[in-house]
Amino acid sequence: MGKKLLLANDHIPGIQSYDVYRSNGGYLSVEKALKTLKPEDIVEEVKKSGLRGRGGAGFPTGMKWSFLAKPEGVPRYLVCNADESEPGTFKDRYLMSRIPHLLVEGMITSSYALGANTSYIYIRGEYYYVAQILEKAIAEAYQNGWLGQNILGTGYNLDLHVQVGGGAYICGEETALLESLEGKRGNPRIKPPFPAIAGLYGCPTVVNNVETIAAVVPIVNDGGDSYAAIGIGKSTGTKLISASGHIKKPGVYEIEMGITVEEFIYSEAYCGGILNNKKLKAVVAGGSSVPILPADKILTTPAGEKRLMSYESLSEGGFASGTMLGSGGFIVMDEDTSIVENLYTFTRFYHHESCGQCSPCREGTAWMEKLLHKILDGHGTLADVDLLWEIQSKIEGNTICPLGDAAAWPVASAIRHFRSEFESFVSNGNAKHPIN
Amino acid sequence: MAKITIDGKTIEVADGTTILQAARMIGPDVAPPTMCYYSKLKTSGGYCRTCLVEVSKGSEKDPRPMPKLVASCRTTVMDGMEVKNNSSEKVTDARKGVVEFLLLNHPLDCPVCDQAGECHLQDLSYEHGSAKTRTDFERRNFEKINIGNYIQLHMNRCILCYRCVKVADQITDGRVHGVINRGDHAEISTYIENAIENDFSGNVIDVCPVGALTDKTFRFKSRVWFTKPENAHRDCPTCSGKVVVWKKGDDILRVTGRKDQWGEVEEFICNTCRFETKKTSDWTIEGPSPINNHSVISANHYEVFEKPQELTINQIRPLAIDQNND
Numbered sequence: 001m002g003k004k005l006l007l008a009n010d011h012i013p014g015i016q017s018y019d020v021y022r023s024n025g026g027y028l029s030v031e032k033a034l035k036t037l038k039p040e041d042i043v044e045e046v047k048k049s050g051l052r053g054r055g056g057a058g059f060p061t062g063m064k065w066s067f068l069a070k071p072e073g074v075p076r077y078l079v080c081n082a083d084e085s086e087p088g089t090f091k092d093r094y095l096m097s098r099i100p101h102l103l104v105e106g107m108i109t110s111s112y113a114l115g116a117n118t119s120y121i122y123i124r125g126e127y128y129y130v131a132q133i134l135e136k137a138i139a140e141a142y143q144n145g146w147l148g149q150n151i152l153g154t155g156y157n158l159d160l161h162v163q164v165g166g167g168a169y170i171c172g173e174e175t176a177l178l179e180s181l182e183g184k185r186g187n188p189r190i191k192p193p194f195p196a197i198a199g200l201y202g203c204p205t206v207v208n209n210v211e212t213i214a215a216v217v218p219i220v221n222d223g224g225d226s227y228a229a230i231g232i233g234k235s236t237g238t239k240l241i242s243a244s245g246h247i248k249k250p251g252v253y254e255i256e257m258g259i260t261v262e263e264f265i266y267s268e269a270y271c272g273g274i275l276n277n278k279k280l281k282a283v284v285a286g287g288s289s290v291p292i293l294p295a296d297k298i299l300t301t302p303a304g305e306k307r308l309m310s311y312e313s314l315s316e317g318g319f320a321s322g323t324m325l326g327s328g329g330f331i332v333m334d335e336d337t338s339i340v341e342n343l344y345t346f347t348r349f350y351h352h353e354s355c356g357q358c359s360p361c362r363e364g365t366a367w368m369e370k371l372l373h374k375i376l377d378g379h380g381t382l383a384d385v386d387l388l389w390e391i392q393s394k395i396e397g398n399t400i401c402p403l404g405d406a407a408a409w410p411v412a413s414a415i416r417h418f419r420s421e422f423e424s425f426v427s428n429g430n431a432k433h434p435i436n
Numbered sequence: 437m438a439k440i441t442i443d444g445k446t447i448e449v450a451d452g453t454t455i456l457q458a459a460r461m462i463g464p465d466v467a468p469p470t471m472c473y474y475s476k477l478k479t480s481g482g483y484c485r486t487c488l489v490e491v492s493k494g495s496e497k498d499p500r501p502m503p504k505l506v507a508s509c510r511t512t513v514m515d516g517m518e519v520k521n522n523s524s525e526k527v528t529d530a531r532k533g534v535v536e537f538l539l540l541n542h543p544l545d546c547p548v549c550d551q552a553g554e555c556h557l558q559d560l561s562y563e564h565g566s567a568k569t570r571t572d573f574e575r576r577n578f579e580k581i582n583i584g585n586y587i588q589l590h591m592n593r594c595i596l597c598y599r600c601v602k603v604a605d606q607i608t609d610g611r612v613h614g615v616i617n618r619g620d621h622a623e624i625s626t627y628i629e630n631a632i633e634n635d636f637s638g639n640v641i642d643v644c645p646v647g648a649l650t651d652k653t654f655r656f657k658s659r660v661w662f663t664k665p666e667n668a669h670r671d672c673p674t675c676s677g678k679v680v681v682w683k684k685g686d687d688i689l690r691v692t693g694r695k696d697q698w699g700e701v702e703e704f705i706c707n708t709c710r711f712e713t714k715k716t717s718d719w720t721i722e723g724p725s726p727i728n729n730h731s732v733i734s735a736n737h738y739e740v741f742e743k744p745q746e747l748t749i750n751q752i753r754p755l756a757i758d759q760n761n762d
Contacts, residue, residue: 168618185615190482190510356596356615356622358483363537366620370573387570394533397504398485 002256003230005218005238006211010098016133018140021101027146029220033109034154037220042113046216048224050236055081055172055209056287056327057402058311061216067196068114069204077205078116079181080107080213082123082130083165083172086287087349088329091240092210094252096123097130100137104160106213108146109220111158114206118159121210122177125167134162169353173401174207175199176355187355188401209327211240232258235310239325241270245332248272260306261285261314262299265332278334282418285314286326288346289406291413292339293323319413339418340425343410344372350407361404364395368411380426389415438515442466442489443523455508455519456487460698467698468521469531469560471538471645472597473509474700480602481509484595485534486560490527493518505530528564535565541576541620542646543592551647553660553732556699557595578623586638586652586711591623594648600624600640607704608634624648635674638710642693642701653711654682654690661733663689668719674706680725681716688714697728 004010014020021027033042047062068076080103084092096103103121111119123131138160141147149157163181165171171180175189178200199205215237219227228236235257244250247265249272255264264270265280274280280295301307302317315322333342351365371388374380392408399405415422439448442459443466449458457475459467468489473481481487487509491502496516505527508519521527539561546552578591601614601624616625641649663682670677680695681688691710693701713719727733 170618190507351619354619356617356619357598358485359534359537359595360485362596362620362622363540367537367540367571367573394530394537398488398530398533400482 002254002259003238004254005227005230006095006102006214006240007099007252007254015099016097016101016137018101018137018144021099022144025221026101027105027108029109029217030105030112030146031152033112033220034152034156039113039115042109042216042220045219045224046113049215049219049227050224050231050234051212051215051219051227052235052311053209054211054215054239054327056086056289056324058325061208061212064196064208065114065206067194068206069197070115071204075118075203076114076116077200077203078107078111078114078119079174079177079200079205079207080119080121080210081172081174081177081207082121082127082210083169083177084127084210084327085124085167085169085172085353086289086327086329087346088242088244088284088331089287089327090242090244091252091328093127093130094242095210095214095240096127097133100133101141102214102217103134103210104137104141104146106216107160108141108151108158110206110208110213110216111160112156113216116206117157118161120181120200121160121162122165122171122181123162124165124171128164131162131164138162168355169349170355170401170403173403176401177207178205187357188403190400230256232308232310233312235312235325239309239328241309241328241330243271243330243332245330246275246278246334246337247332248275255309257310258308258313260308262306264309264330271330271332274332274334276334278336280332281335281337282333282339284323284329284331284333284410286324287329288331288349289402289409290324290326291319291322291409292342292417293321293413294417297321297417298323319409320416323413339414339421340372340376343414344369344376346410347372347407350403354403354407358400358404360395361399361407364391364404365407367391368407375422375425378425380422382423382426385415385419385422385426438513438517440513440515440517440519442519443521449513451512453513455489455491455506455511455513455517456481458513459489459508459519459521464697466521468508469556469564470509470698471556471560471595472599474599474602474643475698476700476704477599477602477643478606480599482507483598484538486531486538486564488527488530488534490520490524491517492520492524531564532566535561536570538595539565539569540571541592542595543575545593549593549647550650550655550660551593551644555647556645576620581625582652583649584633584637586707587641588650588652588655589624590648590650592648593646594624595646596622596624597645599643599645600649603640603643603704604637607636607639635706635708636704638707639693639701639704641710642695642704645699651690651692651711653714657689658684665725665727665733667694667722667725669722670709670713670719672706672709675709676703676705677709678703679705679709679719681719681721683716686716688716688719690714694725 009015009024043065051061052058168186170176171186173188176186180186195205230237238254241253253270266273282294283298284292302321311325314325347369351369354361354365356362392411395404396408440458445462447462468487471484471486488505489508493499495514581589641651663684665680665682668681679691682690693705
């Protein structure tokens with residue numbers, strides 16, 4: 001079992017409450033930051049740590065923070081993206097509901113580093129009960145002087161608010177999130193300007209994932225270098241993986257980056273192997289948006305080496321034979337899984353969640369769903385499979401926000417790696433797996 | 437100032453100019469088509485993706501090409517930028533895709549649509565689309581909605597360009613008009629079908645690139661190419677009073693704003709001029725409106741036909757004889 005940074009105290013009974021959290025080393029990073037560090041020191045430590053955004057894109061957090069514009073007399077905001085809606089991803093829910101104070105602590109330390117005096121946690125509507133847990137934690141933090149005016153007598157003020165969203169996937173896109181937070185329809189904004197220049201209420205804003213902000217706590221406590229010592233290459237530190245699908249032990253695991261995919265799937269410490277000892281067929285390694293890979297390609301890289309759980313190793317081979325770490329939503333499929341049926345579920349999701357602003361995504365996602373329905377229903381033709389390929393290629397890269405890409409990639413990879421399954425659906429003339 | 441090259445043609449423009457504006461300054465040969473961008477409406481553009489272009493060189497300072505195609509209406513120029521529009525296969529390919537997406541749910545009811553002949557989607561699909569459709573799924577279907585006495589909304593034809601939403605937002609007061617629902621269920625709505633009670637609401641018709649918003653005082657009166665557009669003006673207390681009157685014989689069938697070569701109105705006009713001032717005596721006629729040569733509207737009135745080549749007697753044969761020989 002590797003080192004744990006975020007879930008190290010997960011097993012302690014009552015860690016949800018302030019007193020237990022505090023007596024187990026909680027809020028030390030706030031003390032250290034506010035009393036001994038300058039904001040720019042923290043940004044420097046985060047840069048040193050090599051921490052990359054845990055929401056899916058993997059953008060270096062320190063760099064994102066250093067892009068934040070700092071005009072005189074204009075407030076800056078830190079917004080935590082807790083709109084975790086990527087199918088297959090449930091790590092943030094686990095973290096927030098089990099150790100809510102870790103997020104609150106991370107928010108205080110990060111807000112101080114960015115010079116924000118008002119910060120928000122935007123959480124999806126379906127996580128209402130988690131929002132209540134966070135509200136309670138925040139109230140405790142206020143009571144104990146970690147939030148509010150003149151924190152620890154240092155003169156630093158911070159207010160932290162939880163905002164519950166309406167439950168739209170698109171509001172996980174950072175500019176749509178900001179629109180929604182401002183009380184508007186959650187449509188992604190057209191960039192530029194980026195939030196670092198004009199974000200919430202037109203002010204410079206940083207939007208970070210829950211796990212990213214939580215990771216700031218160990219980085220400040222132990223230093224960026226010690227965080228960077230964990231992991232491999234540019235994938236430093238630990239990563240929460242939400243493992244689901246046909247495995248013996250689904251759940252949230254904190255892994256050190258760089259363990260092999262094989263170990264993660266088959267080791268008793270993690271997934272514990274395939275359910276009923278069946279054969280592994282395919283894996284979606286980072287949430288529904290990333291390309292699906294067949295067993296041989298997920299276990300080994302094109303160079304013939306064992307594939308590792310890291311940003312670089314998973315993307316080795318590009319989209320032809322690789323995928324992405326994404327949000328860490330690790331979905332395992334056994335030999336009996338129908339790739340076409342699974343793809344239909346994903347595609348239906350993206351159709352439902354498309355905001356409808358730009359034409360390729362609005363029309364393309366719906367079209368792909370209809371075509372897949374037709375194929376599953378047994379009325380498809382080979383031309384429909386080619387058409388699906390064409391449609392996804394016309395969506396990818398041509399939309400306002402990444403939802404278009406997220407809808408296109410699963411389709412592309414399913415056809416790329418499992419074309420024969422589509423063909424058998426088409427040529428059998430009737431559906432083997434009728435749609436419920 | 438920034439120097440920008442589009443399809444090999446270079447122009448120097450002020451900083452902050454968008455690629456699209458720069459391309460329009462160079463001329464119609466290099467200007468990308470637009471369906472949602474409207475220079476007179478703030479924050480318009482970026483939605484339809486027809487104006488996507490390839491930036492093959494970012495700038496003099498940072499010559500790296502941009503990884504994705506960009507919406508030229510929303511991307512500002514950088515000094516030394518090089519852009520490919522019609523000269524890029526990636527662009528023409530993506531644009532063809534966009535046209536297909538825009539037509540996917542469009543009813544193609546041009547034969548009964550008032551917009552036919554001056555429809556931007558018609559032009560776009562003619563120039564950039566494919567002759568065949570690849571979908572046989574049922575298209576979106578909505579009930580027609582009357583927005584007050586003068587405007588009809590036919591959502592089936594809408595391509596969700598958001599222009600009318602921007603008009604309602606920016607030039608009328610008290611917006612009761614927006615987009616509801618998501619994805620391909622999204623529709624323009626006036627919040628429980630409220631009438632837009634506003635002096636300038638009629639401009640949503642002029643900005644609509646398709647036949648989704650039409651003038652009820654003109655519906656089914658005539659095909660546009662059977663009417664003669666003439667510039668006219670009057671003293672109007674509300675707007676500039678500078679309009680185009682569309683005449684059939686001596687009757688004015690409809691009144692619209694004056695449009696420039698990009699199909700955008702020069703000035704927004706008021707509802708009184710547009711809907712209620714249709715007597716010829718109300719207007720001072722200035723003369724025929726300039727109409728783009730390639731528009732079907734010009735075909736009936738202004739195009740100068742070349743004299744047909746004179747046929748020799750041998751070439752003139754009755755059809756019947758040919759048929760007999762066969």
